[in-house]
Amino acid sequence: MLRAAGGRVELGDRRPEDPPLPDELQAALREWAAFAVAAGRSGMPDERDLVRRRGRQLAARVAGLRGRPVAYLDPMSGVVEEVAAGSAPRRAGSRRSLAVEPAGPTPWATGLPIAAFFAVLVAIGDVQLSSAFAEAFGLLWVPANLLVGLGLAPSLYLLRAVPFWRWPAIGTGVGLAVAWLVLIVSMLG
Known part of the structure; x- marks a missing residue:
């Protein structure tokens, strides 16, 4: 049985064939027991x-190491639950903290103007900064602008999947491409 008693963790029903708990799991159990005592006093x-949730998670890890279910004594309610390996049971009606909202329709009507705004802003800014850099340092604007584009590329790539931020990312990418075209044409002409 896994329970927190007086700031310590008690692991009952240990068998000789049970493997020892890793140091990091023992540290996590001690931390959980100390927090259980503090949370019991505060009443928040x-x-x-x-x-409760962390205790169930740790009980599931202990059960996984032992290869059998572990009895978990909830220090807040005194209820004993059996926790199987690899799963932390949930009580009915408990809320999910990391729920993912289902994807809705793509908001093209509001997204495209945002992307267009960022494209114009980035294109004008990049052309102006590169032109000023070219006047001061000649063709050194090319590697500097490449570094800016390559530095932004990973962030823009990751933002393409985030619901709102995909629009500024798309606009920024288009703006950089347009700026490069304008700068190359101005350099040739």
Whole structure:
């Protein structure tokens, strides 16, 4: 049985064939027990809920190492639950903290103007800065502008999947491409 008692963790029903717990898991269990004592004193509902969830997670890890279910004594309610390896049971009605919202339709009507704004802003800014850099340092604007584009590329690539931020990312990418075309044409002409 996994329970927090007086700031310590008690692991009952240990068998001789059970492997020893890794140091990091032992440290996590000690930290959880200390937090359970503090949360029990404060009485804050969020802290109590956190102690319950973390205790179930740790019980699931212990069960995974032992290869069998572990009895978990909830220090906040005194309820004993059996936790199987690899799963932390959830109580009915508990809220999910990392719920992913389903994707809705793509907002083209508002997204394209945002992308266009960023494209114009970035294109004008890049052309002006590169032109000033070219006047001062000659063709050194080319590697400097390449560094800017290559430095922004990973962030723009990652932002393409984030619902709102995809529009500024698309606009920035288009703006950089347009700026390069304008700068090359101005250099040739």
